[in-house]
Amino acid sequence: MRQVFQNELHEVQDRLVEISDSVATIMEKASAAFLGGDVAKADEAIALSETNEEKALALDELVIKILARQSPVARDLRILVSALRMSASLERMGALAGHIASIARYRYPGSAVPASLRSTFEEMGALDIKLANKVTEVLRNTDVDQARAIQAEDERVDELHRNVFDVVLADDWKENAMFTVDVTLASRYFERFADHVVDISSKVSYLTTGEWNESE
């Protein structure tokens, strides 16, 4: 029974890694679409974010089946409950990347990114892709130091997010309201995406170090 359960936990982990990997791909495409006004990539990102939602729901069903069959307690139960939460985060990350792609889609053939914010969004997009790839790696290797390092990297995304507002609210911001709306929402989506990366990696640290209340 124990071996069956271990195999099932591995299956859950493999699926989390796979979903996280496709979330990184969705963000790559969404970011390229947003920065380059690339409508084909925007459509791909939007389609992939729908598949991503289905994958996350299928994983939830698998976790519920394992809970029913194995009745795990203590750490094993925590792993499965955390898997449900990580799945929810990965689903949201795909949706947020999809929203960024939708902004690009909506503005096509124009661009949603004014020149004054191009480098900020380039860095933000690159960071979100990097963070998504790192979280995939951490889900695979459950390396707690790497998981903790990710949590620090999110700070730069928050800084860039604040920078977007500094630029938009400065006296020399001359773009029209459409640009203001687009960059406000996109920046929020990039920032929330990174928040979910932090949530997932803090769950990996917590499961690996066992720093939780085992009172049940």
Next chain:
Amino acid sequence: MRQVFQNELHEVQDRLVEISDSVATIMEKASAAFLGGDVAKADEAIALSETNEEKALALDELVIKILARQSPVARDLRILVSALRMSASLERMGALAGHIASIARYRYPGSAVPASLRSTFEEMGALDIKLANKVTEVLRNTDVDQARAIQAEDERVDELHRNVFDVVLADDWKENAMFTVDVTLASRYFERFADHVVDISSKVSYLTTGEWNESE
């Protein structure tokens, strides 16, 4: 054992009702702060959204303990997994209302709402409060017709959200970028709040009617 379990499920339900009730209060205060530039209410909403997060985490711990002690299957397991998701939604709703209050806080003593959007935001805030109160009611009585009715009411919030963009992107929008940023984010927060109401009420319908895959 069965009676113990039923009592525990009631405890989970009571806590969900209690959290949902305070979420409605947070939105009432946040909405009043946002529309009236009331800094005291904004501070109350922000403080309550922090307490709300703690309450949601405490509920999650209770659910995990019940899962460990009772090893439920089938419908009982679904109820508890759904409780975890509803708790996550209620936590986010509190946070979103807190964000609305923070916008009001930040603009004080000015207002974040330009005259041209006042009636839209008044309706949006009133609707979100109404939806939060209805979802509390549905969590209490698990009335499936009422749960389904809520899902339709969210449409008006989406319509108001689109209306904010129509106003902001119209040629006669003359407000500065600060107003544009504030109303864009606030509208997004009001809309996401209502999305979570729909998620919770669809879980209530689903648990009450038993329309799920019982294959495990």
